[in-house]
Amino acid sequence: VGYDLQVERLCLSTSVNGLEIHFPVEPLSSQLRVVAAAAAAMEKSTAALVESPTGTGKTLALLSACLAFQWHRFKSWKDAGHLPSTGRRKEQDEKKSESPVPRVVWIARTHDQLEHAIRELRRLPYRPLESLRISRERFCLHPFVQQAQDKSTACEMATMSRNGNALGGGQSGCVHLDNAEAIGYPTIPEHRAKFETGGKLAVYDIEDFVKEGQETQT
Numbered sequence: 001v002g003y004d005l006q007v008e009r010l011c012l013s014t015s016v017n018g019l020e021i022h023f024p025v026e027p028l029s030s031q032l033r034v035v036a037a038a039a040a041a042m043e044k045s046t047a048a049l050v051e052s053p054t055g056t057g058k059t060l061a062l063l064s065a066c067l068a069f070q071w072h073r074f075k076s077w078k079d080a081g082h083l084p085s086t087g088r089r090k091e092q093d094e095k096k097s098e099s100p101v102p103r104v105v106w107i108a109r110t111h112d113q114l115e116h117a118i119r120e121l122r123r124l125p126y127r128p129l130e131s132l133r134i135s136r137e138r139f140c141l142h143p144f145v146q147q148a149q150d151k152s153t154a155c156e157m158a159t160m161s162r163n164g165n166a167l168g169g170g171q172s173g174c175v176h177l178d179n180a181e182a183i184g185y186p187t188i189p190e191h192r193a194k195f196e197t198g199g200k201l202a203v204y205d206i207e208d209f210v211k212e213g214q215e216t217q218t
Contacts, residue, residue: 002197
C-alpha cells in the first residue's frame with residue numbers, strides 16, 4: 001500500500017466518522033453521506049448497500065472512503081510492528097494480525113466505468129498495488145489471437161502442444177509469456193518499481209497496460 005505525497009498537496013483533508021480522507025475537491029454533502037455509510041460498514045466489518053443518483057460523485061466518494069480506510073489500517077498495522085512482506089510470509093503475517101490490511105476489489109461492468117474509476121483514482125493520493133483482471137479480448141497481444149473472432153479458443157489453440165511443439169511458437173505458444181517468464185516480469189525490481197508509488201504504472205488502465213506489454217514484449 002503506497003501513498004503519493006505530491007498528489008496529497010493538491011487535495012483537501014476532511015474527517016468523516018473519525019476517518020481522515022483526502023479529496024481533490026470540496027466534497028458535496030451527498031459524497032460525505034456515501035463516505036460515512038461506507039466507513040461505518042468497513043469499521044464494523046459488515047456489508048453496506050449504498051445508492052446515490054448519477055452525477056453526485058459516488059465513484060470518487062466510494063474510492064476515497066475504501067482507500068483511506070485501507071491506508072489507515074496499513075499505517076496502524078505497520079506502527080504495531082508489522083513489516084510489509086510478500087508471498088507465503090505475507091499470508092502468515094495477515095493470519096497472525098488482529099487487524100490485517102483489507103483488499104479493495106473494484107468491479108466495473110463496462111470499459112467506460114473502469115476508465116472513469118481510474119481517472120478518479122489518479123486524483124487521490126492513495127496508491128495500493130493495482131491489478132486489473134480483464135479478459136483476453138482486451139489484454140492478449142498474440143498476433144494470431146488478436147485477429148481471431150473467438151479469442152479464448154484461439155489462445156487455447158496457440159498454447160496447445162503437438163509432437164512436443166507449441167502451435168503458437170516458442171515454448172508455451174506465446175512469445176509474450178515466454179519473454180515475461182524469462183526476464184522475471186513483473187516481479188524483478190526494475191519492472192515492479194513501475195507499479196509502485198511514483199512509477200509510471202502506479203495507476204493504469206487497460207490501454208496503459210497493453211502499451212507496456214507491447215514495449216516490453218511481455
